[in-house]
Amino acid sequence: MTNASRRPMRRLAAVALCALALAGCSTVSGWFGGTTAPKPAELTANPATFAVRQAWTARLGPVNLALRVAVSGTSVVAAASDGSVAAFDAATGRELWRGNVGGPVAAGVGTDGKVVAVVTQSNDLVALEGGRELWRQRLPSVAYTPPLVAGERVFVHTADRAVSAFDGQTGKRLWTQTRPGEALVLRHPGVMLAVGDTLVVGLSGRLAGLNPNTGASRWEQPIASPRGLNDVERLVDLVGPASRVGDSVCARAFQASVGCVDAVRGQLQWTKPSSGSDGLSGDGAQLYGTEQDGKVLAWNRTNGDKGWTSELLLHRGVTAPLLLGRSVVVGDAFGYLHLLSREDGKLLNRLPTDGSAIAAPPVLAGNTLVAVTRNGGVYGFVPD
Incomplete structure (x- = not known):
């Protein structure tokens, strides 16, 4: 095998190992073809044409997990690596409970506004209420996807591809849906959400609709299919967050494609090639995502036709996007939130935090944009 023919294998192995070893890993371009990573794009002048100001800041604790911040009404809940879990009032930043x-957290956070659930690195599913432990259950495998708390139940998707349901108040296991596991899985939050009376879960490269009462399969549709000759080449997983608008659920397959499914009918609407490692956001007209190299893209939600592409944030380790008013918000590895126009991807504003990487896709709670950093800073921003 020539050096040239080895390069694609080294590239794919590097991407896979990055995903397996580092939760929330950003760019890995520098792992192949050279000894240094590409230089992050220089920041352009901030036009500040979308007026947003910092309203408050709070402290959580260092965040070295692939965090998802949970929103319930006007409060947000987040977890730190040391096992602390805290809820904040999004309007004021006031700590509601802690x-x-x-033990260290592997996956979180999920909540229905009452029960909060996380999974520890010791494979314990822990439910809290008002900051106090309600119950815990040992899982057979680690989980990287935040638990889903809905319908007085807690749903868990573990790394062995099993999906389980537990009673929200007692922790009693209600059912488990298992399937043959692949040799490799991504250490990255996957896809799990409720659409009407269907539990929608990402299983390998497929979106699956399950009966939430029994775990029985209702439908499955591929977003991407495994390819290649070995386990690394065949690695395919759906990564969260997914974008839901009505019955439409759109998701990304790691470094392969994006696609949308009608989650009620179980029908595939479209898929398009796309090289990204984080989830999506969108509205009824467009879908938005970030590529591995930092590009931010828009697609037509109906048919997947590509809209605009922004290269303002190349190699800056960007997060999954969030829609905020007329903007698309992404965080980067240098502690900035970038607000791009939903219409054409042009920069509208840039918001600094503490200089450490934005640890999770930003969220909107009430009228407040909330972001959490790797150093444990929690920041609230509001329109000015």
């Missing part, structure tokens, strides 16, 4: 699950 608890600890007794």
Whole structure:
């Protein structure tokens, strides 16, 4: 095998190992073809044409997990790597409660506004209420996808491709849906959400609709299919967050494609090639995502036709996007939130935090944009 023919294999292995070893890993371009990573794009002048100001800041604790911040009404809940879990009032930043699950967190956070659930690195599913432990259950495998708390139940998707349901108040296991596991899985939050009376889960490269009462399969549709001759080449997983508008659920397959499914009928609407490693956001007209190299893209939600592409944030380790008014918000590895126009991708504003990487896709709670950093800063921004 020539050096040239080895390069694609080294590239794919590097991407896969990055995903397996580092939760929330950003660019890996520098792992192949050279000894240094590409230089991050220089920041352009900030036009500040979309007026947003910092309203408050709070502290959580260092965040070295692939965090998802949970929103319930006007409050947000987040977890730190040391096992602390805290809820904040999004309007004021006031801490509502704080608890600890007794060990490092692997996946979180999920909540229905009452029960909060996380998974520890010791494979414990822990439910909290008001900061106090309600119950815990040992799982057979680690989880990287935040638990889904809905319908007085807690749903968990573990790394062995199993999906389980637990009673939200007692922790009693209600059912488990298992399937043959692949040799490799991504250490990255996957896809799990409720659409009407269907539990929609990402299983390998497929979106699956399950009966939430029994775990029985209702439908499955591929967003991407495994390819290649070995486990690394065949690695395919759906990564969250997914974008839901009505019955339409759109998701990304890691470094392969994006696509949309009618989650009620179980029908595939479209798929398009796309090289990204984080989830999507969108509205009824467009879908938005970030590529591995930092490009931000828009697609037509109906048919997948590509809209605009922004290269303002190349190699800056950007997060999955969030829609905020007329903007698309992404965080980067240098502690900035960038607000791009939903219409054409042009920069509208840039918001600094503490200089450490934005640890999770930003969220909107009430009228407040909330972001959490790797150093444990929690920031609230509001329109001016």
